[in-house]
Amino acid sequence: MIRAMVVDDDAFVRLGLTDLLDSDDAIEVVAQAADGLHAIEQATAHRIDVALVDVRMPRMDGIAATRRLRTLPHPPKVITLTTFDLDEYVYDALAAGADGFLLKDTDPAEILRAVHLVVAGSAMLHPTAARRLIDRYHHTGRPQVAQAQSRIAPLTPREKDVLALLARGDTNADIAKTLSMRESTVKSHVSRILTTLDVTNRVQAALLARDAGLAP
Template structure:
């Protein structure tokens, strides 16, 4: 019997997933959680074979919960079950040790196949997700883009605007004119961002802006 923990902050969705899994006599849902922190606690208590985690959950999101489970319950295989097939989510999920990535919009049979696969020690990706990974992993862009976006997360909206314009090759004066601020303010923003991100110069900052997709065309062409 494959023992499954199901974590999602929407009770109705949990009920739907449970109903799908119940059609397979080899799968049993042993616990349900409404947030990531509860999911980790229940996983440590029940030691399921598979943890199905939504990405966007309160208290602790699915990605951080997956990382914690890898440290505290490595015997539990993690599958991300989400609506969002964005590159950074895929890369972070796989980087956090998840063995599978399933879409809520996919065929219900994929859910059962995914649980069975990871319980057996294999990996499983929804077909749409697999296509994205294959298309991007060759150049390593998927991981770089995800890392760049995560690196920029602590910045304010204004700082991200400045970073995008630096990536576009604008000078401090040109950025100041575009944002309707004085040049000294732009210099202060750039210096603060460089220090916070641990970067040495504007070139590194521009590359980061491209990799994060803040610059038009950066998602497709890169720096």
């Protein structure tokens, strides 16, 4: 059973997301929070596997909350909620450790799929809108290309191939098919990539790859 937390200052949004998640027999909403500070308290009191976190909230916003959640002894996966072409903080949230993000008008079935994906260790980077939004705010940050290239330099050529596909938003299964590898081998490569790059998840690795020019 996937234990979920919904974090949003809008009570109607919390109710709607909770009802949706609870409709999946494999997901149980064990906590709700109206702001980031409350989310930290709830995640400390409950074992949370995945948290759906709004960006704009009082007291502590979703970016700061994500950063704090990722430092807990048993950090939950984090999916950031945002409004497309309105929220300018998505890149910061991903850099803080979020495993992906959803637009608030995302199809309900896609929200459920995202929860399963991130809990399984993947990232929600597939929708075109998601990639556009990451690209938009990522590139306006003027990343230091040389520094990023230096960080990926220790990777083997095969690991760089895997990283490039990961940055494109491919799943482990997609990467295995493209590179004619076993999925278990891809998982091992991804694990070594995260360790070598000193990042906490696939999203941060993908953003670093984009900094280095390894992915379009």
